[in-house]
Amino acid sequence: MIxxxxxxxxxxxxxxxxxxxxxxxxxxxxxxxLDTEPSYVHAWKQAAAEFGVPIDExxxxxxxxxxxxxxxxxxxxxxxxxxxxTCFNELATKYWRAYLALHGIAKMTGLDKLLEVLxxxxxxxxxxxxxxxxxxxxxxxxxxxxxxxxxxVTRDQVATGKPAxxxxxxxxxxxxxxxxxxxxxxxxEAGLLAARKAECLPVLVGSGSAVPARLxxxxxxxxxxxxxxxxxxxGTASTIRH
Numbered sequence: 022m023i024x025x026x027x028x029x030x031x032x033x034x035x036x037x038x039x040x041x042x043x044x045x046x047x048x049x050x051x052x053x054x055l056d057t058e059p060s061y062v063h064a065w066k067q068a069a070a071e072f073g074v075p076i077d078e079x080x081x082x083x084x085x086x087x088x089x090x091x092x093x094x095x096x097x098x099x100x101x102x103x104x105x106x107t108c109f110n111e112l113a114t115k116y117w118r119a120y121l122a123l124h125g126i127a128k129m130t131g132l133d134k135l136l137e138v139l140x141x142x143x144x145x146x147x148x149x150x151x152x153x154x155x156x157x158x159x160x161x162x163x164x165x166x167x168x169x170x171x172x173x174v175t176r177d178q179v180a181t182g183k184p185a186x187x188x189x190x191x192x193x194x195x196x197x198x199x200x201x202x203x204x205x206x207x208x209x210e211a212g213l214l215a216a217r218k219a220e221c222l223p224v225l226v227g228s229g230s231a232v233p234a235r236l237x238x239x240x241x242x243x244x245x246x247x248x249x250x251x252x253x254x255x256g257t258a259s260t261i262r263h
Contacts, residue, residue: 040242040250040257041222045198046139047189048170050150050157051085052208053226053247055164056127058085060120065096068112074100086209088151088182126164129226131248136169138251145196147172149188151211154178172196183211186219193221206250213239226250 051057062081069076076099084092097104139146147170150157154175161167172195179187193200205216205223216223217239225240226247237243244250 040204040224040253042202043204043222044145044202045193045196046144046146046204046206047192047196047221048146048148049086049205049207049209049212050148050152050160052129053206054129054132054148054166054170055160056129057160057164058082060117060124060126061085063120064113064117067116068109069096069100071112072100072103072109086151086183086207086211088176089153091182091211121163126160128164128166129247131246131251132166132169135247135251135254138254142254144254145198146170147174147192147196149174149192151176151182151188183209184214184218186215189215189219189221193219206247207240210236210239224250 048054051061061084062078065081065084066076066078080099084095087095093106093109096109097106100109136146138144148161150173152160152175154177157173157175158167161170161173172192174188174192174195176182176188179191181187189203189205190200193203196203200219200221203219203221205212205219205221206226207213207216207223208226213223213225213236223240225236225243227236227243227245242253244253
């Protein structure tokens with residue numbers, strides 16, 4: 022049962038980069054599976070510039086992990102009365118596709134290794150993203166990982182997106198796993214909050230000292246990459262093996 026208060030999480034794993042017992046793994050997409058975030062920063066900054074309002078990377082980083090409706094609200098507050106969502110989205114999409122044409126979408130470091138470990142040990146896993154289905158499928162296709170995730174839960178499949186718990190609860194349900202034993206791999210505040218509200222096991226996949234304290238305070242453990250998560254799973258004797 023979900024309560025208004027966050028569950029109390031022990032931090033004993035944080036210091037030693039270890040993991041608690043778990044039976045399934047749920048991945049976020051942007052910034053965890055795929056290195057899409059630089060493309061979003063580029064697109065948002067260029068589109069905002071056409072509205073005559075510069076936005077910086079810090080503001081853009083605050084949009085990561087949020088659904089399009091939440092992003093639009095934040096942009097409206099930043100840009101002001103001249104903001105037009107349709108126009109902004111068209112501009113951002115143009116710049117986003119131009120960026121991808123030059124740079125593509127890379128897989129995050131360690132993804133292949135982690136998936137190899139999960140498959141080898143028969144640990145169920147899924148992807149749960151705040152992106153709507155068509156957009157998520159396009160990103161997964163461009164990143165060459167469509168076949169890697171047979172189970173994908175998208176924002177348009179649940180009532181409310183992150184930071185609400187719906188996406189993770191639905192992913193756990195489809196996996197046949199208890200939410201309390203689902204490891205959630207996230208990089209955003211919205212995603213970590215959603216994991217806590219779902220009473221799952223939030224793990225922050227970040228980049229060392231660059232990770233803000235407000236994010237580490239929401240996580241049960243922090244790892245610099247998916248490769249380090251894979252290493253920890255291999256070294257966690259209590260992980261369920263099927």
